[in-house]
Amino acid sequence: MFEDLKDRRVLVTGSTAGIGLEVARAFLAAGAKVVLHGSRSPSQAESLLSELSAPGRVFYLQADVRETAQCEALVKQAVEAMGGLDVLVNNAGGLGGRQGLEGIDDDFFDNVIGLNIRSVVMVTRFAIEPLRASARQSGQSSSVITTGSIAGREGGGLGACLYGGSKAMVHNLHRNWVKEFTKDSIRFNTVAPGTIDTAFHADKSDALKQTIAGSIAMGRFGECQEMAPTYLYLASHAASGYVTGQVIDVNGGQMCP
Ligand code: NAD
Numbered sequence: 001m002f003e004d005l006k007d008r009r010v011l012v013t014g015s016t017a018g019i020g021l022e023v024a025r026a027f028l029a030a031g032a033k034v035v036l037h038g039s040r041s042p043s044q045a046e047s048l049l050s051e052l053s054a055p056g057r058v059f060y061l062q063a064d065v066r067e068t069a070q071c072e073a074l075v076k077q078a079v080e081a082m083g084g085l086d087v088l089v090n091n092a093g094g095l096g097g098r099q100g101l102e103g104i105d106d107d108f109f110d111n112v113i114g115l116n117i118r119s120v121v122m123v124t125r126f127a128i129e130p131l132r133a134s135a136r137q138s139g140q141s142s143s144v145i146t147t148g149s150i151a152g153r154e155g156g157g158l159g160a161c162l163y164g165g166s167k168a169m170v171h172n173l174h175r176n177w178v179k180e181f182t183k184d185s186i187r188f189n190t191v192a193p194g195t196i197d198t199a200f201h202a203d204k205s206d207a208l209k210q211t212i213a214g215s216i217a218m219g220r221f222g223e224c225q226e227m228a229p230t231y232l233y234l235a236s237h238a239a240s241g242y243v244t245g246q247v248i249d250v251n252g253g254q255m256c257p
Helices: 020-031 047-052 068-081 106-138 160-183 206-212 225-235
Strands: 007-011 033-038 058-061 086-088 142-147 185-192 247-250
Touching: 007 020, 007 068, 007 106, 007 142, 020 033, 020 086, 020 225, 033 047, 033 068, 033 142, 047 058, 058 068, 068 106, 086 106, 086 160, 086 225, 106 142, 106 160, 106 185, 160 185, 185 225, 225 247
Parallel strands: 007 033, 007 086, 033 058, 086 142, 142 185, 185 247
Antiparallel strands: none
């Protein structure tokens, strides 16, 4: 399946753990070249690279994607490592802690918005030129896929108004970029996970996790492996070449927008 992903050059931000790591694994299994990215140092990522065991096809880059200059350097180095860029997966993001509206100060605001918005805007901004070149040279559309959230649909849990709002903005940014870049044959889609079993939920008690699971039609959290195929589909020109500007919900029926 998705044979056209072989040798495609893919940058996955936030891919040392959780959803991003499974997405990176799935692209590697499909024969793609992958740049993994995270905030840990290259030496800390060595064991992960050897475990993935795809020499010459997998690379690691460190960057704090809350910083514009580091977003620019990340894209530049990824393009150098792989010889170009065909697919960008903006996956890095997170809650950044919980804070009710009256407790939000500038530091909290800047951290959540930097992590979920500046990262997506700036990494995508610097990726546009290589993605445009990819489409021009290959005759296939290039693809930007961003991890949104069910919180972008329903507002987020208590204390997560900025997180939920930032994911809603991510969903909407893509709708705008469709208008600007479809002429360049770049597609933009969002994957909106429901409740997926990752470190994202590490602060929750078992009782709370059970309550949440009870609110999901399938009665359980999703697994990262259940997220990854949707990213492959959206990256594949053969499978989804006419799909752009969409939010694909992968949430076990937790919400049916
Ligand atoms: P995770 O914590 O396992 O993964 C987050 C990734 O982002 C990690 O690889 C981390 O290294 C990276 N990251 C975080 N801050 C960074 C920074 N400043 N600079 C560089 N990298 C940074 O959690 P996850 O659940 O796999 O989250 C992945 C994405 O999925 C996030 O965008 C998250 O908002 C979204 N999401 C998760 C869920 C869920 O239930 N797990 C639900 C909806 C959306």
